[in-house]
Amino acid sequence: MRLSELMKGREVPVVHDKHVKGLTADSREVLPGFLFAAFSGASADGRNYIEEATHKGAVAILTDNSYVPEDSSVPCFCEENPRQMLSTLAARFYGAQPETLCAVTGTNGKTSVAFFVRAIWHAIGLEAASVGTLGVVTSEATTKLSYTTPEPVLLHKTLTYLVGHGVTHAVLEASSHGLDQYRLDGTTLKSAGFTNLTRDHLDYHISSEEYLQAKLGLISRVLSPDGTAVLNADSEVFPAFARAAKERSLRMLSYGRSGEDIRLIDITPIQSGQHVKIEIMGDLHEIDLPVTGEFQAMNTLCALGLVIGAGGDPAAAARALPKITNVPGRLELVSILPNNAAVYVDYAHSPDALETVLEAVRVHAKGKIHVVFGCGGDRDKGKRPEMGRIADLFADHVIVTDDNPRNEDPSQIRAEIIVACPQARNIPDRFDAIEHAIDGLNTDDLLVIAGKGHEEGQVIGKETIPFDDKKVAQEIVQKRGGKNVS
Numbered sequence: 001m002r003l004s005e006l007m008k009g010r011e012v013p014v015v016h017d018k019h020v021k022g023l024t025a026d027s028r029e030v031l032p033g034f035l036f037a038a039f040s041g042a043s044a045d046g047r048n049y050i051e052e053a054t055h056k057g058a059v060a061i062l063t064d065n066s067y068v069p070e071d072s073s074v075p076c077f078c079e080e081n082p083r084q085m086l087s088t089l090a091a092r093f094y095g096a097q098p099e100t101l102c103a104v105t106g107t108n109g110k111t112s113v114a115f116f117v118r119a120i121w122h123a124i125g126l127e128a129a130s131v132g133t134l135g136v137v138t139s140e141a142t143t144k145l146s147y148t149t150p151e152p153v154l155l156h157k158t159l160t161y162l163v164g165h166g167v168t169h170a171v172l173e174a175s176s177h178g179l180d181q182y183r184l185d186g187t188t189l190k191s192a193g194f195t196n197l198t199r200d201h202l203d204y205h206i207s208s209e210e211y212l213q214a215k216l217g218l219i220s221r222v223l224s225p226d227g228t229a230v231l232n233a234d235s236e237v238f239p240a241f242a243r244a245a246k247e248r249s250l251r252m253l254s255y256g257r258s259g260e261d262i263r264l265i266d267i268t269p270i271q272s273g274q275h276v277k278i279e280i281m282g283d284l285h286e287i288d289l290p291v292t293g294e295f296q297a298m299n300t301l302c303a304l305g306l307v308i309g310a311g312g313d314p315a316a317a318a319r320a321l322p323k324i325t326n327v328p329g330r331l332e333l334v335s336i337l338p339n340n341a342a343v344y345v346d347y348a349h350s351p352d353a354l355e356t357v358l359e360a361v362r363v364h365a366k367g368k369i370h371v372v373f374g375c376g377g378d379r380d381k382g383k384r385p386e387m388g389r390i391a392d393l394f395a396d397h398v399i400v401t402d403d404n405p406r407n408e409d410p411s412q413i414r415a416e417i418i419v420a421c422p423q424a425r426n427i428p429d430r431f432d433a434i435e436h437a438i439d440g441l442n443t444d445d446l447l448v449i450a451g452k453g454h455e456e457g458q459v460i461g462k463e464t465i466p467f468d469d470k471k472v473a474q475e476i477v478q479k480r481g482g483k484n485v486s
């Protein structure tokens, strides 16, 4: 693509109108013919790498409007919001997006909602994909991603690839980092969902208000003007999201116990999951949902809203719900011991998620509730004592262990949790902690191994060692003569 075509509407002198072969925000990835986007960031300033990028053969620079170009051999586009501009350019450069695209944000539940949206579309017979924490998931394969919301260049490369492979429907997880950095601003979204907002990532966002503003961006900025906002009416911040939708005159669907369009009327736990009574766009449906926990029922309602909001038939979407399966690593029953004690693996890594999941399992536990968890390093420190307090309140036996310590001292992280749950056992090694917990389970007890869900590695320093909570639990349970479930 020619630079003038990419920069549509901007003046590009003929001498500079080169063929653009790629885009990147990282000078280390620049190849001859690339546009280099130079952003000032938290730990580096991309503008210091403009010279390096030029030497490597960059044919254009995109940066912010405080930059004064010195070298006129390469055209420099100085924008007020260069990150947003890169998203627009990436969309233009790669060209194709699945014709039906939607996204979901919220502190907890994004991966689950995305998984259910894809499952509903799949059950209806559509070629669907999801992009998020679990990677790029299609009916053919799963490709891992480093981040929940990929950076715009990778995102649009991925979307174009999916279209080339017959995918017509896709759902994206919109992380607050992704929204704050305008990673999704080049997408054309038919519907956008919001699950909930509680404490997380206050290391990055500084304040709860700023965190809320980042999440609101999905509705107030990114969702297409003719798109549908799908909002959790039970959330405390629902009014702020509804206002954002109203200000743009967007179509809105609300869901939840107080939802007007998708209303949860009743919920009863059953052996295979839960039986729910829901009113969907005025029609009453009774559905057996094969997933555990009221929070997962709520996530299926958000998924229904996204499918309907993007043009899907409500009755067909409702008929698909009994066919969904459990989300890997989200309240996943993995093993049952000979004494009927159950072992679950879950991804709760925020206070609200831990509370939600420990409350959700209460109805399934005839005996005591045990929990093994830790907190990630290089992440919001304030959530550590909060998670400790919740474990202390909602579980009968608590073991605190290591999550992904990253570059922090793991014993310090554990100590910051244990301040609020002094009765907890402190077992640094995650394998030992899980083994100890399993061996402590009496008849009908229930164990939740929280925080790492589907993850297959443990990040210690700069290294990632193989570690999979589900595999570890199943190996231990098998040795004890128990049976593995999934």
Ligand SMILES: CC(=O)N[C@H]1[C@@H](OP(=O)(O)OP(=O)(O)OC[C@H]2O[C@@H](n3ccc(=O)[nH]c3=O)[C@H](O)[C@@H]2O)O[C@H](CO)[C@@H](O)[C@@H]1O[C@H](C)C(=O)N[C@@H](C)C(=O)N[C@H](CCC(=O)O)C(=O)O
Binding pocket: 025, 026, 027, 028, 038, 039, 040, 041, 042, 043, 044, 045, 046, 047, 049, 146, 147, 148, 149, 150, 151, 175, 176, 177, 178, 181, 204
């Ligand atoms: C905190 C965060 O989100 N940081 C992102 C941000 O980094 P930054 O602006 O601070 O980058 P920086 O290191 O200061 O560098 C500034 C610029 O100089 C460039 N650079 C730097 C060095 C060099 O030699 N050459 C060069 O060009 C960098 O590519 C960058 O564009 O912008 C960079 C791209 O421009 C991202 O790669 C980077 O993601 C980092 C790696 C990251 O860890 N992100 C995580 C926390 C994240 O996004 N997580 C969310 C999930 C959260 C959740 O919901 O749980 C996600 O969506 O996965």
Ligand SMILES: Nc1ncnc2c1ncn2[C@@H]1O[C@H](COP(=O)(O)OP(=O)(O)OP(=O)(O)O)[C@@H](O)[C@H]1O
Binding pocket: 106, 107, 108, 109, 110, 111, 112, 113, 133, 148, 173, 195, 196, 295, 296, 298, 299, 329, 330, 331, 346, 347, 348, 349, 352, 353, 354, 356, 357, 453
């Ligand atoms: N609707 C919900 N309300 C409260 N807690 C939830 C909800 N959905 C999921 N959870 C909890 O949050 C955990 C993570 O769920 P999920 O992976 O779906 O969320 P996410 O928003 O994608 O998380 P991440 O920010 O890591 O991408 C679950 O394992 C569960 O403990």
Ligand SMILES: N[C@H](CCC[C@H](N)C(=O)O)C(=O)O
Binding pocket: 148, 349, 375, 376, 377, 379, 403, 404, 451, 452
């Ligand atoms: N997307 C989240 C996942 C956290 C998972 C938990 N295991 C941790 O490492 O803190 C993050 O990167 O903050």
Ligand SMILES: [Mg+2]
Binding pocket: 110, 111, 132, 133, 134, 148, 173
């Ligand atoms: Mg996720």
